[in-house]
Amino acid sequence: MIVDTHAHLNTPDFHDDLDEVLARARQFGVTKTIVIGMNESANHQAIEMARNHDMLFASVGVHPADVDHETTAHLKHLVREKEVVAIGECGIDLYWRKDNLDTQRRVFIEQIELAVQTGLPLIIHTRNSFPEAYACLLPYRGRVKGVFHCFSAGLDDARRALDLGFHIGIGGPVTFPKSYELTRVVRETDLSWLLVETDSPYLAPHPYRGKRNEPGYTIHVATAIAAIKGISVEEVARQTTHNAHQLFQLGGNKT
Ligand code: NI
Numbered sequence: 001m002i003v004d005t006h007a008h009l010n011t012p013d014f015h016d017d018l019d020e021v022l023a024r025a026r027q028f029g030v031t032k033t034i035v036i037g038m039n040e041s042a043n044h045q046a047i048e049m050a051r052n053h054d055m056l057f058a059s060v061g062v063h064p065a066d067v068d069h070e071t072t073a074h075l076k077h078l079v080r081e082k083e084v085v086a087i088g089e090c091g092i093d094l095y096w097r098k099d100n101l102d103t104q105r106r107v108f109i110e111q112i113e114l115a116v117q118t119g120l121p122l123i124i125h126t127r128n129s130f131p132e133a134y135a136c137l138l139p140y141r142g143r144v145k146g147v148f149h150c151f152s153a154g155l156d157d158a159r160r161a162l163d164l165g166f167h168i169g170i171g172g173p174v175t176f177p178k179s180y181e182l183t184r185v186v187r188e189t190d191l192s193w194l195l196v197e198t199d200s201p202y203l204a205p206h207p208y209r210g211k212r213n214e215p216g217y218t219i220h221v222a223t224a225i226a227a228i229k230g231i232s233v234e235e236v237a238r239q240t241t242h243n244a245h246q247l248f249q250l251g252g253n254k255t
Contacts, residue, residue, distance in 0.1 A: 001029055002196060002219060003196070003241050004196070004218040005033075005169060006034060006089075006149050006150065006197035007036065008035070008038070009021070009033070009215075010042050010045035010049060011042075013200075013212055014214075021216070024216045025214065029219060030218050030219070031055055032056075033056055034248065035049050035056050035059070038062070038065070038066055040070060040074050043061070043074070043075070043078055046058035059085060059086035059089065060075055060079065060084055061087050061089050061111055064093040067107040072110045075114055079118050086122065086248055087115050087118070087146075088111070088122050088123025088124060089125045090108050090111040091126050092104045092126060092136070093127045094128045095127040096127075101132070115144045122145070123147055124147065126152075130153040130160075133148075134161075141164050141165070145166065145247065149171070149197060149199070150170075150203065154181050154184075155181065155184050158188070169194075169196075170182070170194055170195065170225060171199050172203040172204055172206075172209070172217070172221060177206075187229065191236065193243070195240055196221045196236070200213040201214070205221055205224070208220075222236045223236075
């Protein structure tokens with residue numbers, strides 16, 4: 001059993017063959033997947049998909065790429081839905097844009113506060129922006145939990161994330177041949193703080209790199225982690241599934 005903790009199944013890429021994608025995921029042992037919202041319409045779609053499929057759960061948030069034309073006002077209603085297990089993805093992205101950092105920061109902090117109020121975990125996106133996101137979270141240390149999804153920062157930042165009490169989400173890049181720093185992060189981080197994910201349809205693992213990603217490919221991420229840590233893939237699956245169930249309360253909320 002494996003949980004894909006991060007998939008954008010609510011994008012047009014999966015419009016035509018979602019049922020086949022989910023059937024393939026189950027064949028690979030991926031029994032639960034969290035569908036990630038990024039804006040109001042994608043958030044509604046994520047909840048709708050979770051309602052229609054037992055194996056799907058929803059996360060609702062406003063992504064840093066959407067902060068100029070979206071607000072967080074709608075989230076306070078959506079977080080009450082029983083399919084919603086997290087807030088996000090949210091965070092800060094300084095790869096695409098730096099000029100609206102103040103807005104990114106404000107919208108991220110609004111979602112941190114909502115996480116504190118609701119007790120829901122945060123699913124955090126950072127890109128070239130770990131220090132900025134960390135600075136937003138630090139005042140809330142001990143009152144909020146979550147995951148830095150598709151972690152791409154270095155070992156020092158991984159330790160800061162762990163010190164905040166956050167998990168580290170590992171995605172397809174761990175299977176790439178030159179992922180030296182991420183390999184170090186995986187090796188040095190206790191398995192009880194790792195989650196596995198795909199970020200479908202993006203970031204497909206080797207040998208699907210450049211193609212559409214899908215939840216079943218989480219098995220390749222788990223296999224890479226097992227190789228780095230010198231343990232069995234079953235052990236990686238068992239522990240990361242346990243971690244995901246603990247953090248997101250999967251199963252309890254929906255049924
Ligand atoms: Ni994502």
